[in-house]
Amino acid sequence: MIRIKFAATLLAVLALAGCYPPVTTHPLGSTTNSKPDTALAGTWKGVDTDGKPHYVHFLQQSDSTISAVVVESGAKAEDWFAAKLTCAKLGANRFLNGRLEWTNDKPEHDIPGTVPVIYSIDAKGTLTLAMMDEDKVKNAVRAGKIKGTVEKGQFGDVTITESPAALDKLFASPAVTKLFAQPFLTLHRVD
């Protein structure tokens, strides 16, 4: 079982799950002509599910990726992480493929795949980010609705192993949003 700590805003998720969030072996959107979402670029601030303030910097890179630097804020803040992101728009859904690169001063190497993150920006400019619900994904895999693997044990990691085409078709459907948990970050632009 991979016990990589996913840092900062994800600590609460991991404290509950005790393992890595659901990942895909292929990034979402690899069969489409996905481009970086320019609406994300810049600096955002907001709160996680525990109400802890965070800053999130989305940095557009020249290789069509986005570097995300997420830093806890406020007194006695102690966590931060950085991830490399790519964007995918599938149907009406917008996703980020997240690959953790750095957690609290330590580089991350043992990455099992990319973490699908669904996001939306509402009319007021509020950005929400949510990861897949581990139990729901496990159940879907065990029921044969999604091709994937589930490690043994209560905290076994789940990996979605669908082919790129099947993956993009799955995540383009409106129903896939039900496999995602509540947003772990709710943000507003500051620049």
Add this chain to the structure above:
Amino acid sequence: MRIAKFIAIAVAALSLSACVSLKEPIGTSVGFKNDPALEGLWVGHTDKGKAITYVHVILNDNDTMTAIGVTPRHGDDKAAWGTLEMTTVKLGANRYLNERETSDDGGPLKDASSSPGDSASAYYRLAGDTLTISMLDSDKVAKEVDAGRIAGIVHRDDKSGMVQSVEVTADGAALDAWLAKPDAPKLFEPFMVLKRVETGL
């Protein structure tokens, strides 16, 4: 010699610090202690004065601090981020920091001439929500070396005699005693001003 790079804001600092190198970080003889006044988010501008750079300072348990610098893309300048490990020390009434680059855009240090052990040192002053960071001035330090007030080697241009760089070779105790003097801040020149960002939501 310190030539490491810490994203956009640090480039100017390091080009200055490369002119004065220290044998040891400032404060090794008395020990480092985190300055809680530095904790939080700061914002400044790059040496070009246009692009904004955010600097998050996190206090660690072991009396080190982590500084995470983020410079969004601006015009033709690409976005960048990096991290530093910092220590702080108070000598007399003077406050100093040492910084060592630990990552560059999420990867290992790209500058082959830098190594994880390299560090740069600075004098800093807090006035309200304004943090001013100053670097040792090579001409002023050269005069100190020439006067025998601190051990070091001054490298001068053969033709013009101008100071090119200074190696301060004094050990930690002598360095700290030198920089504890009330007029030691006069050896430094301001290079960066950061403003505290109110982090309330």
